[in-house]
Amino acid sequence: MxxxxxxxxxxxxxxxxxxxxxxxxxxxxxxxxxxxxxxxxxxxxxxxxxxxxxxxxxxxxxxxxxxxxxxxxxxxxxxxxxxxxxxxxxxxxxxxxxxxxxxxxxxxxxxxxxxxxxxxxxxxxxxxxxxxxxxxxxxxxxxxxxxxxxxxxxxxxxxxxxxxxxxxxxxxxxxxxxxxxxxxxxxxxxxxxxxxxxxxxxxxxxxxxxxxxxxxxxxxxxxKLGKKQLKLHLQGKIDAIPSALTPYNLELSDEGCQLTYNYDTKGERTGITSLLSDLRNAGIRFSDLDTTQSTLEDIFVSLVRAP
Structure with a gap:
């Protein structure tokens, strides 16, 4: 047409x-x-x-x-x-x-x-x-x-x-x-x-x-451009992300009390299961977790701010 x-x-x-x-x-x-x-x-x-x-x-x-x-x-x-x-x-x-x-x-x-x-x-x-x-x-x-x-x-x-x-x-x-x-x-x-x-x-x-x-x-x-995030609210403060968790590209915030993991769902694996296992092995415990997905507004802002 x-x-x-x-x-x-x-x-x-x-x-x-x-x-x-x-x-x-x-x-x-x-x-x-x-x-x-x-x-x-x-x-x-x-x-x-x-x-x-x-x-x-x-x-x-x-x-x-x-x-x-x-x-x-x-x-x-x-x-x-x-x-x-x-x-x-x-x-x-x-x-x-x-x-x-x-x-x-x-x-x-x-x-x-x-x-x-x-x-x-x-x-x-x-x-x-x-x-x-x-x-x-x-x-x-x-x-x-x-x-x-x-x-x-x-x-x-x-x-x-x-x-x-x-x-x-x-x-x-x-x-x-x-x-x-x-x-x-x-x-x-x-x-x-x-x-x-x-x-x-x-x-x-x-x-x-x-x-x-x-x-x-x-x-x-x-x-294509939307992101999903897993936010983990830690039971205790950490000063740095252990090197064993480097592959996950985690972000540490809230004065060391929150970890953020960005992932997508295009494939069959999100990496969340292995992340949680590696967190446990590293001795990091969390009290709560939640997931969020980026909105069209987030995508729009990222596009118009791009150099």
Missing amino acids: SPIISVANLSKIYGSGFKALDNINLEIRRGEIFALLGPNGAGKTTLISIICGIANPTHGKVLVDGHDIIKSYRAARSLIGLVPQELHTDAFESVWATVSFSRGLFGKPKNPAHIEKVLKDLSLWDKKDAKIVTLSGGMKRRVMIAKALSHEPQILFLDEPTAGVDVELRKGMWEVVRQLQASGVTIILTTHYIEEAEEMADRIGVINKGEIILVEEKAKLME
Whole structure:
């Protein structure tokens, strides 16, 4: 199946000489949820702006379902819904009017049934006659999503969609995202709530300093770069790790009262059984132990901090 978005050799250089994007190559699969992660200033919003036709690239090419975003702008843009970081709404219009107007901007005929469905899905139906200016920040964010969905796009960009949204509203919004994916909509999101990407995304892309440094299936990424740790809480303090335990690359912490063993589960053996045996032989006793597994946030931080 051909990708719904294809980005080839894309660069963006501003007049000052600042290179916001550096030779980006990326393909987004039809119907997936793709999470684009990166620190502030990494180039996420610039990349989204170019794909959505808001900014022009310096070099490179972007195809949206086969349509060149520059040569066939209208055809490409009509396939995209965008929820930007900043809230831009017609403050003194009603929710119904502003969402309906957004549909008209794409040349779509009036469809009250669709607008009603979108507002109900986003729990905005009881607010349809309310002026935007009277809504809370979280509700305004939902209106932005409703506007993006008004013209029935095949692709939805969510740029920090849950910023400033409370926990209850956030959960409701992600349920809507799941429903959209089930209906065939491709979702591309950026978020600083990395646990959301860990829960929602099919694939993860990491961008840093204008370069894509990794694109991977979420499950494979967690398997490849995730670490498991065994922490042993010792019965007594030790000053140093005995030489017999050197092969395990143990870390001594908590003022000599804790040992940490990093391992993976790719093979059949973790080394834990032999470690515990060697600890006993070395005369080291422990009172408790626990295991932890690195999260997507741990992996993300290690990637963007890498030299």
